[in-house]
Amino acid sequence: MPALLVVAVSAEGRAPAVVGVDEPVVAADDLGLTRGDGCFEGLRLVRGGSGDAASEGAVTVPNLSAHLARLQRSARSLELPDDAAGWARLLDVAAREWATGFPDDDEAAVKLSVTRGRPVPAGQVPRPTAVVTVSAMDAGSLRARREGIAVASMTRGYGPESFADAPWLLGGVKTLSYAIHTAAQREAARRGADDALFTAADGALLEAPTASVLWVPEPGLLRTVAQGANGILGSTTQHLLFDSARRAGWRAEEASGTLADLRAAQLVLLTSAVRGPVRVVQLDGEPVSQHPSAAGLTAELQALAGF
Amino acid sequence: MPALLVVAVSAEGRAPAVVGVDEPVVAADDLGLTRGDGCFEGLRLVRGGSGDAASEGAVTVPNLSAHLARLQRSARSLELPDDAAGWARLLDVAAREWATGFPDDDEAAVKLSVTRGRPVPAGQVPRPTAVVTVSAMDAGSLRARREGIAVASMTRGYGPESFADAPWLLGGVKTLSYAIHTAAQREAARRGADDALFTAADGALLEAPTASVLWVPEPGLLRTVAQGANGILGSTTQHLLFDSARRAGWRAEEASGTLADLRAAQLVLLTSAVRGPVRVVQLDGEPVSQHPSAAGLTAELQALAGF
Incomplete structure (x- = not known):
């Protein structure tokens, strides 16, 4: 605490x-x-x-x-x-x-x-x-930066287009109404994970309760989930990192993705303003980000984000 | 206020x-x-x-x-x-x-x-x-009991089964995270209505932000939306009213419904603990609950609920 x-x-x-x-x-x-x-x-x-x-x-x-x-x-x-x-x-x-x-x-x-x-x-x-x-x-954030985290995926309940033309659903708004976010993190802990990762009803990647998800599908390419009718929040740290990474020669894209894309990636990160980019080392109980380059890339991207 | x-x-x-x-x-x-x-x-x-x-x-x-x-x-x-x-x-x-x-x-x-x-x-x-x-x-609640309210329907974003096997989504839990509920009520006010009524992504009736919906499809029959994988809250006032109404000779059922069911009903009510059952007199700008019996039934059901 x-x-x-x-x-x-x-x-x-x-x-x-x-x-x-x-x-x-x-x-x-x-x-x-x-x-x-x-x-x-x-x-x-x-x-x-x-x-x-x-x-x-x-x-x-x-x-x-x-x-x-x-x-x-x-x-x-x-x-x-x-x-x-x-x-x-x-x-x-x-x-x-x-x-x-x-x-x-x-x-x-x-x-x-x-x-x-x-x-x-x-x-x-x-x-x-x-x-x-x-x-x-907190000690957990500092440890996460060094050692990475285990993540449990779970549905956010909404469809991939649920927030289109429905501003009262407050898609992309960082409200104080985070009871579901904290319940998801308790569910993740129950499954032995450190954090949750939300997917849409069709399996599309969304975001973590208090972080965005990024992945490296191939050398020099950084992806995150595009905002829009999926209601996810624009991540300040992801934007900062994308800007820095592009200046350092990376390609950086907003795209759609699935859990299979994360399993196939060289590196998967959760990114937030306090903890910074942290490596996801386990997804739903299976190792991820195990490519030989993953540790080095994590350090590089953390530095690019100012961590 | x-x-x-x-x-x-x-x-x-x-x-x-x-x-x-x-x-x-x-x-x-x-x-x-x-x-x-x-x-x-x-x-x-x-x-x-x-x-x-x-x-x-x-x-x-x-x-x-x-x-x-x-x-x-x-x-x-x-x-x-x-x-x-x-x-x-x-x-x-x-x-x-x-x-x-x-x-x-x-x-x-x-x-x-x-x-x-x-x-x-x-x-x-x-x-x-x-x-x-x-x-x-508040004066608005007292007036609503006497004169009824105008209601604007809008999507809650979720599908009709979104809460199945997903307890972290807190379906049926009356949490303090009501930012969407209050945003929906502001949207309703923007449309000239007094309250909002949520529907599922497939158009199924759900509930109001702080009330449940009831309707009288035919004489002596009272319906409300059944709880379940739709995530709606069980209404204490609806349960109390159903018990009293059954003792008074009504049939009272939990069912599914649509906006068309409300438009065809003799009477539509929103029911909550403080305001009690109030008659919905307008739905999305069109008159409802205009059956000759509607005013009398409203008074009867308010009395049965203790209002």
């Missing part, structure tokens, strides 16, 4: 401020709590750092602008006010607190959540609650 | 207690807030009352045992501890506070939520947070 290090909150009538990590932060009727009605981003704080990142003093937030842009898209889909400047300020408050309070930590996991806030009369603009938590990197 | 009247909370290390309605109640890493990971029940407090109900002094909680049983089933599906006795105690604390604090109110809306609580180390039993809110009955 990662230790909670810093909490910063901004709510109606309250300026962005650091609060105690054990302090309650939302009222009983906050719609984030009662309905999972809100959106979030998972990010990372890195001591020092540089490159495609926003610097907050001595702290870098890798890929910050992409995360804020995705949060803006999520908020728009939920008809929540776009307050990217306010979210960035809140993040800055938390990052500075971590920078000075935990000088021995090299990196930390951040969650930036925006709820619909407490109910307002019909027709009035919502007054969101924004919460930033900074947690210590 | 219904006024929040009473809040009672029970969390790790805190006995069930009433807190201020504006007081924050959950920590920033409570999994109910960060993941919509938990379950809830909507209930009603009624001044006085009797019958198939649990009395808390001068206050009745209609159908309490059915609600607690459903919450137990939800908790089990989420692998949360079953604490029915504790939830009932917390409800009692809130009900007593309402009974004495708001003596002029005849009824109130209650939400009993149980979150997974703050993260615990892997393998340890979760320590849930339980929250009860008591709110004034």
